[in-house]
Each structure stands twice: as structure tokens, then as C-alpha cells.
Amino acid sequence: MQVLTTTQDDFYLLTLEGDLDAVSAINLDDAIESALKSQNKHLLIDCINLNYISSPGIGVFTSRLEDCEKLKIKLITFGLSTKVLKVFQILGLDKLLTIVPTLTDAQKLIANAEH
Amino acid sequence: MPSIKITYLNTQLKKLRDFVEGTLVPLRVDPVHINLVVVAVEEICCNAIEHSDHQQDHSKDFIHVTIRPHLEGSTARVDIEIKDSNKNHFNLANYDMPDISTIVQHRCNGGIGLILFKKIAENINFKREAEQNICNFSTRVPIEGVRGCESTSLPHS
Numbered sequence: 474m475q476v477l478t479t480t481q482d483d484f485y486l487l488t489l490e491g492d493l494d495a496v497s498a499i500n501l502d503d504a505i506e507s508a509l510k511s512q513n514k515h516l517l518i519d520c521i522n523l524n525y526i527s528s529p530g531i532g533v534f535t536s537r538l539e540d541c542e543k544l545k546i547k548l549i550t551f552g553l554s555t556k557v558l559k560v561f562q563i564l565g566l567d568k569l570l571t572i573v574p575t576l577t578d579a580q581k582l583i584a585n586a587e588h
Numbered sequence: 589m590p591s592i593k594i595t596y597l598n599t600q601l602k603k604l605r606d607f608v609e610g611t612l613v614p615l616r617v618d619p620v621h622i623n624l625v626v627v628a629v630e631e632i633c634c635n636a637i638e639h640s641d642h643q644q645d646h647s648k649d650f651i652h653v654t655i656r657p658h659l660e661g662s663t664a665r666v667d668i669e670i671k672d673s674n675k676n677h678f679n680l681a682n683y684d685m686p687d688i689s690t691i692v693q694h695r696c697n698g699g700i701g702l703i704l705f706k707k708i709a710e711n712i713n714f715k716r717e718a719e720q721n722i723c724n725f726s727t728r729v730p731i732e733g734v735r736g737c738e739s740t741s742l743p744h745s
Contacts, residue, residue, distance in 0.1 A: 492605070495598040495634055525605065525623070527630050528704055532697030539692065556623040563624075563707045564700065565688050 474523075476504040483583055484515035490522040493530030501533045505540075514546055515583050519576065521552035526560055534570060547571070547586065549579045593650035594633065596640045601630055604653065611655050612729070615664055621729040625666060628708040629653060631701035632723050636672040649673050663728050670723045677721050679714040680706065 474491035485508045493501060508516050534550070541548040551573045553561065561567045573579050592607040594600035605626050612622045633651050649672075656667040685706065686699045706712070709725035716722070 492602065494601050494630070495637075496601065525626070527601075527627055527634065528697070528701030529634070531700050531704075535688075535692045535700065536695045536697055539695065556620045559620050559624065560627060560704065564703060569689070569692060 474500060476500050478504060478507070480511065480513070483513075483587075484517050484580075485511050485513040486517045486519060488519040488522070492525040493523060493533075494525065494527045495529040498529035498533050501530065502537070505533065505537045509537075509540055509544060509546065515586075516541060516546050516548050517576070517579050518548070518550045519552055520550060520554070520557060523553070523557055526557050531560070531564065531566065534566065538570065547583070549573060549582055551575055551579045589654055589656050591652065591654040593652050595647075595650060596637050598634070598637060601634065604630060604633055607653070608655065612657065612666070615657055615659065616732045617664060617666075617729045618732050621727075624708045625668075625727055625729065628705050628725070628727065629668060629670065631705045632670050633672075634701060635678060636670070636674055636721070639676055639678060640672075640674050641676075644675075659731070663730055665726055665728050667726045668724070671720050673720055677714075677716045680712060681714065 474489060474493055474497035477488040477490070479486040479488065487501070487504050487508060489501065491497070505516070538548060549571045552575065553572060558567070558572070561570070561572065571582070573582065590607070590611045592604065594604050608626045608629050609622055612625060617625075633653065636651050652669075652671040654669045656669075658665045658667070680702060683702055685703060686696060688700075688703065691697060691699055709727060712723075712725045714721070714723050
């Protein structure tokens with residue numbers, strides 16, 4: 474899996490491509506660690522090209538959620554495919570994480586938070 | 589019947605996923621449910637890899653996965669058997685399942701895979717026979733394009 478990083482004025486964007494499993498979870502964890510150090514108050518995770526997720530990948534989201542809350546960083550996930558979203562829903566994580574359909578929706582949340 | 593053997597390495601998981609998907613796609617199983625079956629199988633295999641004796645030479649040991657799909661009208665019942673040779677026997681029945689908010693709060697990520705497995709799998713049975721750990725379970729999945737497929741019971745709470 475690849476994790477691409479993009480920094481914008483008002484958010485830090487991580488773009489995931491491929492399968493997020495026991496092998497690749499560390500890549501996302503490292504990328505989020507760097508994002509938290511950037512001190513940007515909005516961390517967006519683009520899952521449009523995330524093909525698969527299993528528990529080690531989900532574990533990165535759940536463990537980093539607390540870190541984001543402590544640092545007052547808003548974590549927003551968008552672009553989940555139906556099959557990946559279903560895995561989050563089974564666990565009830567769709568209620569704990571902020572998940573929106575598109576990047577535009579994520580940007581609207583940021584804009585609303587700033588006004 | 590479709591089967592695969594993988595070594596005790598996480599790098600084998602992609603091969604495992606491709607096998608499960610490749611077995612169910614020709615049956616026209618709904619892709620979202622194929623993915624859930626893949627997740628359930630991978631979680632058990634991942635658990636076997638994680639709890640294997642890393643001091644032990646596993647070069648000649650394998651995790652064996654067998655899938656037996658049974659078409660039943662608008663759905664299919666998929667019976668799965670996973671065998672490993674770990675000395676430690678894992679039984680889900682003995683596992684105290686945390687809820688997801690506790691996992692988030694206490695960062696005890698180890699339970700996520702087993703919660704997922706338990707939500708997806710039915711008729712779960714763990715046993716030890718002939719120095720092997722054997723996990724049997726089944727799932728019921730809808731077949732695409734067949735009326736009534738929306739009545740599937742998977743996943744369950």
C-alpha cells in the first residue's frame with residue numbers, strides 16, 4: 474500500500490492506495506505520526522483508492538483517534554468504498570470516526586468549524 | 589474442493605485474499621460479502637501467525653485453508669476450515685470480547701480482529717486434533733442477480 478502526503482493551507486491530506494493489512498498498517502501509522510507533528514489542525518484521509526482493510530489497519534485509525542483528540546486535531550476520513558465502509562460499520566466505527574463521502578464534504582466540515 | 593496453504597508470514601496474506609476472492613467471484617457472490625468472508629478468513633490466519641512460536645522453525649509448516657461453497661437458491665452457505673500447527677490452542681469461546689469504545693479508549697487493538705470475525709462468522713467451532721488447531725465456521729452470502737438475496741443474515745450482531 475502507498476500513503477501519499479499532501480499539505481494544504483488548511484489541512485494535511487493522506488491518500489491511501491491499495492490494501493491496508495498487517496504488512497502495511499505501519500506505513501499509515503508512520504504517516505499519521507508525521508501529520509500530528511505538522512501541527513495542522515485538520516487531518517484528512519483519502520480512502521478513494523483503499524481497496525481493502527483488516528484489523529491492523531483499523532487499529533491505526535482507532536489508536537490515532539485518541540491522539541488527534543488530545544492534540545485537538547480533527548480527523549476526517551472520506552471516499553470509503555462500500556465494502557470498506559461495511560467493515561467500519563460492523564464495528565460501529567462509523568459512529569466514532571468522522572466519515573464523509575467526498576473531499577468537498579470534508580472541506581465543508583473544515584470551513585464550518587472555522588466560522 | 590478449493591484449498592490453499594500459506595506459510596506463517598504476513599506477506600502471505602495477499603495470496604490468501606486472492607484465493608478467497610477467486611473462489612467466490614465465479615459464484616457471483618455479492619462483492620461486499622466476498623470482502624467480509626475475506627476479512628474473516630484473514631483474521632483467523634493473522635491470529636495464527638501472530639501467536640505462532642517465533643523461535644520455532646516454521647519453514648516446513650503451513651496454515652491450510654479450505655472453502656466449501658454450497659449454493660442454496662438466492663444465497664450460498666460458505667463453509668470454511670482453517671488448520672494450523674501452533675502448539676498453543678486458541679479458542680474464541682475463552683476470549684473476553686471488549687467493545688469497540690473500550691478498544692479506542694485503551695488502545696487494546698488486539699481485539700478488533702476477533703470482534704470482526706465474530707460479527708461475520710456463524711457456526712464457529714475451534715478444536716485441537718492430531719496436534720493441529722482446527723477452526724471451522726460458515727457464512728451465508730447473497731448471490732447477485734437472484735431474487736431474495738437481500739434477505740441474507742450476514743453480518744450479525
